[in-house]
Amino acid sequence: MRRLLTLAARLYPGSWRARYGAEFDALLEDIEPSWLDVWNVLNGALMMNIRRGFYIPAALAVIGAIVGGAISMTMPNLYRSSTTFRLAGVDRLVTRTLLERTFAPGNQPVDNVHPSRISVLVDDDRSSARGYATLVLATYDADARQAQSATQHLVDALAKVVDARRTTNPSMTFEPIDPPDLPLLPSSPNRVAVAGTGGGAGLFLGGVVAWIRRRRQPS
Amino acid sequence: MSDPTLLVLASLADGDKHGYAIMTDIEEFASLRLGPGTLYGAITRLEERGLIRAATPTERRQPYKITAEGRRYLQEELSSLEQVVRTGLRRLKNA
Numbered sequence: 501m502r503r504l505l506t507l508a509a510r511l512y513p514g515s516w517r518a519r520y521g522a523e524f525d526a527l528l529e530d531i532e533p534s535w536l537d538v539w540n541v542l543n544g545a546l547m548m549n550i551r552r553g554f555y556i557p558a559a560l561a562v563i564g565a566i567v568g569g570a571i572s573m574t575m576p577n578l579y580r581s582s583t584t585f586r587l588a589g590v591d592r593l594v595t596r597t598l599l600e601r602t603f604a605p606g607n608q609p610v611d612n613v614h615p616s617r618i619s620v621l622v623d624d625d626r627s628s629a630r631g632y633a634t635l636v637l638a639t640y641d642a643d644a645r646q647a648q649s650a651t652q653h654l655v656d657a658l659a660k661v662v663d664a665r666r667t668t669n670p671s672m673t674f675e676p677i678d679p680p681d682l683p684l685l686p687s688s689p690n691r692v693a694v695a696g697t698g699g700g701a702g703l704f705l706g707g708v709v710a711w712i713r714r715r716r717q718p719s
Numbered sequence: 720m721s722d723p724t725l726l727v728l729a730s731l732a733d734g735d736k737h738g739y740a741i742m743t744d745i746e747e748f749a750s751l752r753l754g755p756g757t758l759y760g761a762i763t764r765l766e767e768r769g770l771i772r773a774a775t776p777t778e779r780r781q782p783y784k785i786t787a788e789g790r791r792y793l794q795e796e797l798s799s800l801e802q803v804v805r806t807g808l809r810r811l812k813n814a
Contacts, residue, residue, distance in 0.1 A: 505755075516763070523781035524759055527738040537754055544756020548763070 501533045508538055511545035513552045556713070557706025561699045568698020569691065577686035581647035582638035583655055584678040587662065589632070589671030599635075617641065618654065634677070644683045651680035723753055723761035724770075728785060728793040731771060737780040738762070765789065 505528050512521070531537065550558055599620050621636040637654055641647035655676065662674040730736060730744045738758060746752050753761070762783065765771040770789035774782040785793070 522779050526779040527755055530739040540754025540756040544760050
């Protein structure tokens, strides 16, 4: 416990320790230490760091979080509607080729849904070896009903593609598992994460500024 | 009264003391144990404001002395606190 207390006391700023360090250490030797004392010294070190220069990173972290929060408020809500289906009678290569031809970024929009708004996830690698692939197809849109409708259009489009391919591969089938859902809450942006990223960037920048200032100060 | 700076000033009002002596004195007269971080936070603030100053050290222990400005400040704060206490007690009695 005493060792922890001594370590906690080392967290005070150097300038403070230069003035009060020896007498503070003497006080810590005099007392019967407890967990409360360790916490109290840690808290004291934090407060003293804020008073003596750490206010720069703290202030920039707050500013960064506010800016991040403000930016996140300008980002539109996106709703994600997804559907699960199974492609049978195909191997992994055929599945990938089919998906890339239909949904890859840079492709033409499918039924007015741009590929950048589509995500396709092959759900189960092992199923591919058994001759089928379970897939989750999702669409993002600023409107929840539009997202659901777009997902349904894409499933229909994919079913048509599979139908057309059955002339050369009769064992290929398209089997819907879960219909496109109607999202109730937006999936993005994660405003807390955006604000937190801003806060983290501010904290890092503030740390660099505080370090440079300390280096420039005459010892 | 739980303001650590006032407690430290009140402790130093009857003579110079080092950190541990201030801590035990406050524990006796206020039944409140100030943690080491809280005590030295208060000492740092009081010294920066010129309300206390370091006296002649004995080995590693550094005693502190209340300044004239510190006495004035303590007097003012305790007077206003006394008024609050008197008013509160009177109102409790009349309620």
